[in-house]
Amino acid sequence: MASSHPTSVFSARRADFPSLGRAYKGHPLAYLDGPAGTQVPEQVIEAISGYYRTCNANTHGQFVTSRESDAIIEAAREAAATFIGAEGKQCISFGANMTTLNFSLSKAIARHLRRGDEILITQLDHEANRGPWLTLREQGVVVREIAVRKDATLDYEDFRAKVNERTRLVAMGWASNAFGTVNDVGLVRELTYRVGAWLLVDAVHYAPHFSMDAASAGIDFLLCSAYKFYGPHVGILYARDGLLDQLQTDRLRTADPRAPQRIETGTLNHAAIAGVTAAIEYIASFGEGGTVRARLVDAVRAIASFEHRLATRAYAGLARIPGVTVYGQAFRSDRRAPTISFTVEGRRAVEVSAFLGELGICTWDGHFYAIRPVEILGLLERGGVTRIGFSLYNTVDEVDRLLEGVRKVARSAIDK
Secondary structure, eight states, X not given: OOTTOOHHHHHHGGGGOGXXXXXXXXXXXXXXXXGGOOOOOHHHXXXXXXXXXXXXXXXXXXXXXXXXXXXXXXXXXXXHHHHHTOSOGGGEEEESOHHHHHHHHHHHHHTTOOTTOEEEEETTSOGGGTHHHXXXXXXXXXXXXXXXXXXXXXXXXXXXXXXXXXXXXXXXXXXXXXXXXXXXXXHXXXXXXXXXXXXXXXXXXXXXXXXXXXHHHTOSEEEEEGGGTTSOSOEEEEEOTTTGGGSOOOOOTTSOOSTTGGGOOSOOOHHHHHHHHHHHHHHHTTOOSSSHHHHHHHHHHHHHHHHHHHHHHHHHHHHTSTTEEEESOOSSSSOBOSEEEEEETTBOHHHHHHHHHTTTEEOEEEOTTOHHHHHHTTOXXXXXXXXXXXXXXXXXXXXXXXXXXXXXXXHHHHHO
């Protein structure tokens, strides 16, 4: 199944998502809010409810339902490792969400740092990959920012200038959740190799749209969230094989001190973790190949191509509407996440989203926790931007409904 995967295949699979049948005020809901969390297919819902129906038990017990819970968690680690391109399931830890895992990781890494050591973060990132590192300034760690440019891309010359022999960690996003920019992780990995620094990648917005191979990319830590790729609210941490065992994590004396459990605190959400496996299997069902990994790579390529076509249509259409400003790079390359942010002259973002919401079109307004780039681009005081994003269940008709809705709100702003 190549990237030319016919659109009709994705349209036919819309029936997999129960929520797509909803309407609001006579309008079928168009879920263009995927960057904040995708809709969930029936097989994921069934996996979660099925766990509660058949084997709801805590782990490591000497009875059947407990052993089944153990097996479900291990299967999810295996599935996530295959999805991420990890060395094995021993590299996969679970948590409540990416932010919580990253705070735990930052505290563990902090114990390896000395006053004057440096961490690099970027101005483009979601605050979940900035805030945990900025708190380390309290103990004398120097946290420096890589600049974002006006086109919502990173300044790689600034990267080259700031990576130095004192750099211990670079924390960066793989794709921007606000502007769809895909960052050059390979280049940054080369820069960190030169000084022996660790590389941590926030792949929350990248994982739903692009194939990952964390081990081959030389990434030390990678975080993502299953609810961004058709699954439940579960955070996922990849740590390079053997690396997590080197860190002093916060944990109880009764907790397993070995990776991957080493950073997992308390009882995990077993039912949701069952849903993680189901979500990854659902994605793989769109691909072809002799192994699960091959099917996943093929499926993500096909899904990305489909999403890219929708996003290209939306970006071009929005750019032609008088009074609308679209931010981020144009869709000239496929290395662009299908996420688009825009403003309407004379309207705050919340007004635009509210207007579209009454037409059954789900969009987001504000800064989406990527407050720093929105601030730097001068958009924060204007209420941020309106954001849309595309997933495998979206349609050309929904793009056209969006464009007509934005035309109406733009005209109403002019007439006001």
